[in-house]
Amino acid sequence: MASESKNLESQRRVENGVEYFDRGVITGASGKRYGRYAIHTHFIEVGEDQAELVRRYVLPLYQPGDVLSFGAKVMAMCTKNVVTKDSVKPGFWAKALSKRASETVAGVGVHEPYKMQLAINMVGLPKILWASAASAVTKLFGKKGVFWEIVGPEVAGIDGFYYRSSFDRYKELALLNNTNPVELCDALEAATGVPTVLMDANDIDQNQLGKGTNFPLTDAEIQEAMKDNPSGQGGELTPFILIRPLG
DSSP states (O other): OOOHHHHHHHHHEEETTTEEEEEEEETTTSSEEEEEEEEOOOOOOOOHHHHHHHHHHHTTTTEEEEEEEEEEEHHHTTOOEEEEEEGGOHHHHHHHHHHHHHHHHHSGGGGGGHHHHHHHHOOOHHHHHHHHHHHHHHHHHTTOOOOHHHHHHHHHOOEEEEOSSSHHHHHHHEOOOOOHHHHHHHHHHHHOOOOEEEEOOSSEEEEEEEEEETTOHHHHHHHHHHHOOTTTTTTTTOEEEEEEEEO
């Protein structure tokens, strides 16, 4: 933990009143290089204006040719695409299935009865039961991720209801991925001039939800630039990654 903190301090920069972490340069398979700047923000609450956030935190660092990775969790907060814990009542199946999640499902999210119940509410109990059973069987043969393949991206995109979250707010809220990412990215570029891609990134994978119509990087190039998860984890509050193609 001490070495991680020291590394963060070595990356910390301040420019034009904006604090960010310089994640260094990464080189893709084609030889293309990208600088990545993880921009530190305040804790963004439900209903804040996403364009105003880009103006406040991104434009002071932006240079022509830069592109922006906008965190899906923050976009869900901005668009009020959230579910409160008090609106979800875990039933028998949610409690029972969440207890066995470590045996039947690849992923810690549905260890939480509230998140399991929300998944049931979204896609129905029959699909959740089928996904759980199929996952239990296929894991015996070394195949993982079947649960998420069956329930689909709507459930896989649920974030929140984590009692171990660094932020108390996320213990009481679940955030859902927006279903109109291209439109949201186009609207952001129209309002701010910054080409944007909506990303749900973590240490396991970089899930690209959608990018603006005029976004200059290919899907493969986006994955190359975000390969090492420059967004970070935990309490860093860095939902915006300014990607700078080099050379």
